Amino acid sequence: MSAAFTMNWPAVRSIYRFEMGRFWRTAGQSILAPVISTTLYFVVFGAAIGSRVSAVDGVPYGLFIVPGLIMLSLLTQSISNASFGIYFPRFAGTIYEILSAPISPLEVVLGFVGAAASKSILIGLIILATSALFVPLRIDHPFWMIGFLLLTAVTFSLFGFVIGLWADGFEKLQLVPLLIVTPLTFLGGSFYAIGMLPPFWHAVSLLNPVVYLISGFRWAFFGKADVNIAVSLGMTALFLVICLGLVTYIFRTGYRLKS
Template structure:
């Protein structure tokens, strides 16, 4: 394992965060704060508790997951797309570093940035609502698992995209709508029975449900199933990345 190469890629990608601090950290935090003001204060004040939890506290896991998914994909996809766009990816590919080490460097940095953002949003939420974390170890573990999984997915998007516009297609037009429809701001038990069944085909439901369970011990779907589906998606992403490096898809042409 070439730890020096991994460290070089990892630190270079993290350094980009501090150069774009306003976009990387401040903008998502401000956007999340507005959600708390609008949903938590304005709407939440007129709503009863959801599963025994105040509405303002109930939406905290959903807001963190919304930011985590979009930022993980965006950070990782931009991180690998830039070397392709600038042509420096060939220097990385010709260096004495394996595909696994390349993935660890880029994906690890993207996941780290997403986890930092998630923690910042969690601390910001304390300024607006009171909440408790029932399973802090599981919360941190699932936060790391989700960040790494979707950073890996973002890495795939960055290799697949052949233009700047495509980098925003998945996070903006797919992940964000699925998150809004996946129980980020409500419990799916509040929906009519037909729509509850339809919602179960939304994979983001399982992510938000499991993450909310780590906070309050309540979930819309089976927690073990949620963890299992996240693990399956992680394995699928690893398989796709392996195929991309093996065939040179969008890397060597």
């Protein structure tokens, strides 16, 4: 039957709009929060500390932290948006409607993950725009910059979606972002080049997947990277594939969705 192979786009649109609706309903908070936190980072790291730090790889410190700041928000926002987006209907029981509708898993993921990624990209762009108020921006490879932004937002929204399916309480929803992702991001070179670390910690840092994201993203800005750009791209793509695999497994088995 041909109908079985055609995509249910109205459903994808409905889920996407529904999820974006929450973002716009709380637009003040959604937009103001990243602007304020970015401003604070610039005051603390850019003005107070940055003035005493010499340029990193020839890039003034205030400018150097811009890609890391964006990445920090991109990762946490993608995860929290996507995990909350799918966890809440499970918690409230409204998931019944998604499960009983003629929607394929792919369409469900497109709607939820698409919306979560869109939100975090918007926030990333807001941070970029806010940064422009404090430092003269410089983006050497704008297409790569957008490419990394998209790839990271989608990958971590997928990761958040997995967390939202796995979590069976609000604590677990916070657990992974708080205990794993935030430390990895801070230790992943958001505010420094990992080359600045002693050799031992430099080697340890290379085990941190976030290093590759930030390094690649920073390369798009300044043409300089901690690790080879191809390695950055490869690692991000690998994580994307892992998350896709997990989501596929969950839908195939009905884990935490169907009894």
